[in-house]
Amino acid sequence: MRRSSRSDEPPVRTPGARLVDETGSASLEFLTVGVLLLVPLVYLVLALGQIQHAVLGVEGAARYAARTIAQAPSHDAGLQAADRALLVAMADAGMERDAALVTIACEPDPGACCTRGGTVTVQVDATVPLPLLPPVLAPDVGIGVPISARAVQPVSAFGGAP
Template structure:
């Protein structure tokens, strides 16, 4: 009988070892850490890219409106606005082809150099999400739409020469 008790004791210690939680904390930490960390890192990357594009779009609209309002003529203003928008978009990492530009001049829609008028520039773009392959061709875009509107008054004495 003495021998049977030893095997019973050995079985009990084997069960205790299996039921023991020694070493499981590190596995749980790694599992939960990866499950929480990967989406958090992706969220930070996505928000950073979106904010970078928003600042570029806003800067482009603001500088384009100012360039048109201070230009000596309508044509010079449009050329200066085009350069300002292209520089701002290049700094933001956006393609100039992917941005819609709308310029409105008040009171004369075809003459942005009218004294005491107002120039409004609107830029609309879609910021692609990071790590999203462009070849997905999903019906709904894989990006975030951003837009900016800037208005600038034209001087009562007309644009600068």
């Protein structure tokens, strides 16, 4: 019977061999690199999701505010309906109504948004705070991303105020 060249005894190692032995280090390297890449990636997904949610809310707020003003029977009723539409849309986006700057422009008469054949333009500007960041730079606002939405709605030639 031929004897195997492999022995059941562990090989003899010198003290310097332990320093270059890399047994088990691949899993440690994988975990370290994985965590270092995964944490920023998860934060990026959270931040982009929050920004996209706010963008859709602000866009909807501008669109519905312009639509309610254009369909209102009078200028004051249109502004009240637009304020309610802004409150609902901003609440759906998880933002406060006071966090947005709303600009309403009417053509051809700036004082009457319900002029037949005219247009109503609503611009909504807001700042979306980034998640999990303390307000370091500006205590009242924090670090955020500015977003803006603009909607233009024509007033019907058959509706509105004469």
